[in-house]
Amino acid sequence: MNTKVPRCGSLIKFFTKIDGQNAAEFIFTSKEVEKFLNELKKNSKDSVPYPDDAELILKWINQRDDNLSEATYLPPEFGEYRNFDGIVDELVRGGLGRITCLKCSKQQPLGELRNQDEHRLSGWSYNRLVCTEGHPLIYVETMHILRRRRH
């Protein structure tokens, strides 16, 4: 692994981008991201492949140091991973994460996030979450690799 990549600690920080601007900061425990990626891996089939980049992220998380309590920014090398917004979207909808909107600098109570998903006739779908003030936090094309989990 590239030595420039910072060590993963107990928390992972990630910024979603919308129109090239950081929209929101998300903090997850490494443990919950690890669990999610492992489940994704287990559930992937030939028709829904498990992406290589997810494997890299999982490896990085597996080598973490839980004594590091400061949140580690997901390395940009992995941030290029275009499906990570999709993973964040799934985690948040699964009730995980600490979210701060960068527009109003407010931490967002998970239960109050609003969902403005779009389902277009063309077959493309977009998942969109907005903060309590209506600022977009996450905007992703619905991933076919990720199936919605209902609890």
Ligand SMILES: [Zn+2]
């Ligand atoms: Zn906001």
